[in-house]
Amino acid sequence: DVNWKLADHPKLPKGKTIGLIVLDGWGESDPDQYNCIHKAPTPAMDSLKDGKPDTWRLIKAHGTAVGLPSEDDMGNSEVGHNALGAGRIYAQGAKLVDLALASGKIYEDEGFKYISQSFEKGTVHLIGLLSDGGVHSRLDQVQLLLKGFAERGAKRIRVHILTDGRDVLDGSSVGFVETLEADLAALRAKGVDAQVASGGGRMYVTMDRYENDWSVVKRGWDAQVLGEAPHKFKSALEAVKTLRAEPGANDQYLPSFVIVDDNGKAVGPIVDGDAVVTFNFRADRMVMHAKALEYKDFDKFDRVRVPDIRYAGMLQYDGELKLPSRYLVSPPLIDRTSGEYLAHNGVRTFACSETVKFGHVTFFWNGNRSGYFNEKLEEYVEIPSDSGISFNVQPKMKALEIAEKARDAILSGKFDQVRVNLPNGDMVGHTGDIEATVVACEAADRAVRTILDAIEQVGGIYVVTADHGNAEDMVKRDKSGKPALDKEGNLQILTSHTLKPVPIAIGGPGLSAGVRFRQDIETPGLANVAATVMNLHGFVAPSDYETSLIEVVEK
Ligand code: 3PG
Numbered sequence: 387d388v389n390w391k392l393a394d395h396p397k398l399p400k401g402k403t404i405g406l407i408v409l410d411g412w413g414e415s416d417p418d419q420y421n422c423i424h425k426a427p428t429p430a431m432d433s434l435k436d437g438k439p440d441t442w443r444l445i446k447a448h449g450t451a452v453g454l455p456s457e458d459d460m461g462n463s464e465v466g467h468n469a470l471g472a473g474r475i476y477a478q479g480a481k482l483v484d485l486a487l488a489s490g491k492i493y494e495d496e497g498f499k500y501i502s503q504s505f506e507k508g509t510v511h512l513i514g515l516l517s518d519g520g521v522h523s524r525l526d527q528v529q530l531l532l533k534g535f536a537e538r539g540a541k542r543i544r545v546h547i548l549t550d551g552r553d554v555l556d557g558s559s560v561g562f563v564e565t566l567e568a569d570l571a572a573l574r575a576k577g578v579d580a581q582v583a584s585g586g587g588r589m590y591v592t593m594d595r596y597e598n599d600w601s602v603v604k605r606g607w608d609a610q611v612l613g614e615a616p617h618k619f620k621s622a623l624e625a626v627k628t629l630r631a632e633p634g635a636n637d638q639y640l641p642s643f644v645i646v647d648d649n650g651k652a653v654g655p656i657v658d659g660d661a662v663v664t665f666n667f668r669a670d671r672m673v674m675h676a677k678a679l680e681y682k683d684f685d686k687f688d689r690v691r692v693p694d695i696r697y698a699g700m701l702q703y704d705g706e707l708k709l710p711s712r713y714l715v716s717p718p719l720i721d722r723t724s725g726e727y728l729a730h731n732g733v734r735t736f737a738c739s740e741t742v743k744f745g746h747v748t749f750f751w752n753g754n755r756s757g758y759f760n761e762k763l764e765e766y767v768e769i770p771s772d773s774g775i776s777f778n779v780q781p782k783m784k785a786l787e788i789a790e791k792a793r794d795a796i797l798s799g800k801f802d803q804v805r806v807n808l809p810n811g812d813m814v815g816h817t818g819d820i821e822a823t824v825v826a827c828e829a830a831d832r833a834v835r836t837i838l839d840a841i842e843q844v845g846g847i848y849v850v851t852a853d854h855g856n857a858e859d860m861v862k863r864d865k866s867g868k869p870a871l872d873k874e875g876n877l878q879i880l881t882s883h884t885l886k887p888v889p890i891a892i893g894g895p896g897l898s899a900g901v902r903f904r905q906d907i908e909t910p911g912l913a914n915v916a917a918t919v920m921n922l923h924g925f926v927a928p929s930d931y932e933t934s935l936i937e938v939v940e941k
């Protein structure tokens with residue numbers, strides 16, 4: 387039984403309006419020409435930092451501080467928002483899958499037993515993001531699964547690949563396909579009929595999120611299930627090389643393709659009796675696809691043919707919806723999040739972002755849980771994102787609209803916490819377009835200003851932070867920090883997140899005198915923010931939460 391009642395903070399008052407801003411993809415790095423945050427005019431963010439060592443600091447947003455396997459793992463929005471909201475560090479999907487594979491437990495659990503019933507007579511299909519990005523999936527895990535399935539009786543294997551270029555360098559898809567093809571060839575040499583069946587770029591095929599654009603999922607369905615796509619090739623390597631040679635092509639947006647045999651017939655449509663495993667461990671970009679695969683009633687697009695399959699996710703992607711119902715590894719059980727505590731303690735919360743990040747400040751923030759804890763106290767507002775575009779075309783995105791919604795919520799007096807995610811630095815940073823990312827950072831900064839002004843007006847408190855780095859470094863670097871050139875001597879633009887720390891700033895007229903960041907916490911990270919925010923709401927955080935970042939000194 388959980389005791390939901392939070393103790394009163396001995397020194398900090400209740401009832402202050404808190405504006406909680408998460409800048410997505412906004413890390414701290416050395417100022418140079420590839421640091422878009424440095425290049426952009428960011429007066430609002432600068433004003434929180436300059437000359438304010440007591441109320442501005444850096445915190446860790448990558449690696450083990452957010453539950454990832456190693457310090458080489460860059461942060462991402464899922465683990466970042468989980469840590470921010472839950473106030474504790476959980477072993478995340480990537481690590482849980484590693485452990486299950488290493489111990490072999492993955493093959494003893496229900497999910498595997500279920501799908502392996504198709505090994506004798508059917509085909510087992512693996513679908514997911516093919517890279518070593520470690521954000522949604524990891525190639526080495528896929529390699530182990532392929533081997534493990536074959537050793538345990540899979541006779542016919544088809545892989546449906548989604549090329550990355552977003553968590554890894556653009557162009558790296560070719561190398562990942564080569565690695566995969568070599569593994570599949572090795573399986574064939576052992577008598578397993580194993581090959582790639584279809585593919586496409588992750589942003590164009592299958593991996594949409596938060597119901598932004600169902601046509602993305604449909605394209606994947608057509609290629610994977612129906613065996614239909616505008617492009618047909620004899621091999622995945624030929625497919626990726628040919629499609630990348632088109633002007634303006636990039637891994638994230640490759641069109642869909644199917645692999646065909648000598649008669650032009652697709653080699654791996656999904657049919658009755660087959661098994662399907664989606665090997666991404668991260669949820670957000672798999673939920674829509676899982677609905678298409680699992681739901682009997684489904685009206686988002688015409689599936690044409692709905693095969694009778696045994697389907698399992700690498701993880702369960704939505705614990706509330708129990709979707710998918712079968713999975714290979716149990717997801718982290720993130721419980722007693724700060725949102726749930728605060729709801730039990732009467733704190734009224736407003737949360738807002740645009741579609742592409744809406745689930746980040748709600749679903750991820752609340753421990754991968756959809757919906758409200760207490761409908762009477764909470765309001766979540768989603769501003770529709772522009773869909774069907776790459777965000778370098780509209781780098782301002784909906785920052786202004788999000789800020790205005792937050793401002794109105796703050797001024798309404800109806801909420802104690804007004805929480806937003808400003809997506810620009812991240813979503814535009816992922817396009818690798820440096821000029822557009824500078825515009826994006828400026829837009830995010832303006833949005834911050836609007837929210838800070840509203841907090842000023844109501845005598846509130848602001849907490850401004852970020853979930854991980856992205857826009858502060860747009861180029862791949864060598865060990866010494868200099869831009870690393872490729873074989874032809876070109877810069878390699880970094881579309882991915884980074885290993886950088888992120889800022890956190892507190893302030894506003896409602897902040898009690900004497901509140902400052904403690905200096906005695908060794909390497910604090912995102913998980914320390916929840917207790918901090920609880921303090922600023924006038925509560926002591928639960929004892930198992932990571933320590934608060936603040937202390938109150940006599941002034
Ligand atoms: C994505 O899904 O867009 C990227 O892989 C990770 O970005 P996010 O963690 O910022 O959402």
Ligand code: CO
Pocket residue numbers: 411463812813816856883
């Ligand atoms: Co991102």
